[in-house]
């Protein structure tokens with residue numbers, strides 16, 4: 037069964053931070069959909085855990101006075117997808133997390149756990165980078181905010197300090213207002229599968245068809261979820277045309293470093309990354325032309 041040395045339960049953020057300080061070797065467990073698998077396969081066998089699952093102050097989605105969308109770190113994928121505020125302001129994030137696993141998984145998996153495990157296939161991690169989100173952490177030293185783009189330090193490594201826990205993901209009004217987006221996950225099956233590669237894009241237009249701003253993040257295109265800042269800069273001020281989308285998709289490859297894995301070869305991923313970026317942008321253009329409400 038599960039080889040767990042000890043489990044400590046926190047009911048509030050303060051208790052969680054205190055437990056982090058008292059048990060520096062212990063791992064946080066939220067929904068447990070990554071942690072329990074690792075305990076079961078032996079890689080985390082015999083560990084100590086700090087459960088934050090009963091910290092209700094980490095759950096829920098709200099709109100702050102300045103229009104910032106705040107998603108508590110323990111909010112499940114199901115609750116994110118079904119939330120009215122997410123559907124209205126950041127629907128691409130809801131769509132992205134709805135591609136993860138199956139319904140049972142989405143009921144238990146949390147956004148905090150998904151971004152904290154630090155893998156490049158995490159569906160929410162790519163998507164929040166395309167929303168230029170901010171990750172809020174709380175620890176002994178108080179509250180700290182890190183941009184999603186700076187949170188991943190390497191494969192499986194994220195910027196969470198000693199006594200900290202991730203408390204929320206925040207998306208500012210200026211990061212979603214006027215944008216339309218698309219999440220493209222390519223996996224070997226249509227359900228219950230991790231991304232072979234993925235692309236999340238958000239675009240804002242001006243004067244009809246000129247790119248005012250664009251943010252594109254890729255999953256499984258390198259050791260962490262990656263933004264393509266140079267290609268984004270190149271596109272700003274240009275027409276949101278088919279030719280330019282293709283040129284963007286080509287330029288973006290220069291900033292990505294996909295590798296061989298049992299899921300796909302490097303060569304296949306390069307072709308895939310081009311294609312999913314182009315198709316994502318095309319789909320965004322259709323949303324603008326169709327006048328859909330989707331951001």
Ligand SMILES: Cc1cc2nc3c(=O)[nH]c(=O)nc-3n(C[C@H](O)[C@H](O)[C@H](O)COP(=O)(O)OP(=O)(O)OC[C@H]3O[C@@H](n4cnc5c(N)ncnc54)[C@H](O)[C@@H]3O)c2cc1C
Pocket residue numbers: 063064065066067068069070071072073088109110135136137138141144145146147148149150151152153157158159160196200201202203228229230231
């Ligand atoms: C069958 C199956 C299918 C899956 N399919 C997908 C998929 O398609 N797409 C996808 O992206 N993922 C998928 N996953 C992975 C997993 O479900 C997600 O990564 C999930 O979101 C993790 O959330 P959790 O609350 O269960 O995390 P946990 O397992 O509790 O924790 C994960 C990691 O994050 C840390 N952590 C958790 N919460 C916090 C916090 N608040 N602050 C700091 N650290 C924290 C833990 O210490 C641990 O290192 C799948 C998993 C399974 C078992």
